[in-house]
Amino acid sequence: MSRNETHIASLVVHCRPEQAEGAAASIAAWPGAEIHTTTPEGKLVVILEMAREADILATMDRIRELPGVLNTSLVFHHAEPTEALDEIVEPRGENS
Numbered sequence: 001m002s003r004n005e006t007h008i009a010s011l012v013v014h015c016r017p018e019q020a021e022g023a024a025a026s027i028a029a030w031p032g033a034e035i036h037t038t039t040p041e042g043k044l045v046v047i048l049e050m051a052r053e054a055d056i057l058a059t060m061d062r063i064r065e066l067p068g069v070l071n072t073s074l075v076f077h078h079a080e081p082t083e084a085l086d087e088i089v090e091p092r093g094e095n096s
Helices: 017-028 053-064 082-086
Strands: 005-015 033-038 043-050 069-081
Touching: 005 017, 005 053, 005 082, 017 033, 017 043, 043 053, 053 069, 069 082
Parallel strands: none
Antiparallel strands: 005 043, 005 069, 033 043
């Protein structure tokens, strides 16, 4: 793949319920990280958008080190040339 890529990943982060809010706040403050949803049981769905796969892995390591985090699971990873993300995608017709 090209050097100018954007990597998008989604994770499920399982936290102790009483520490999930703090973990979510820490993650949300990092560049390229977004909390998509949280549950009362302490599960977070996290979206990462970063320039390199190594950045995704390093961020997962940082998340694992947060107080109260029990487990981090990669659910989805996709790399795309960054310039392709600016392309307009036209909807396909029913017969296309």
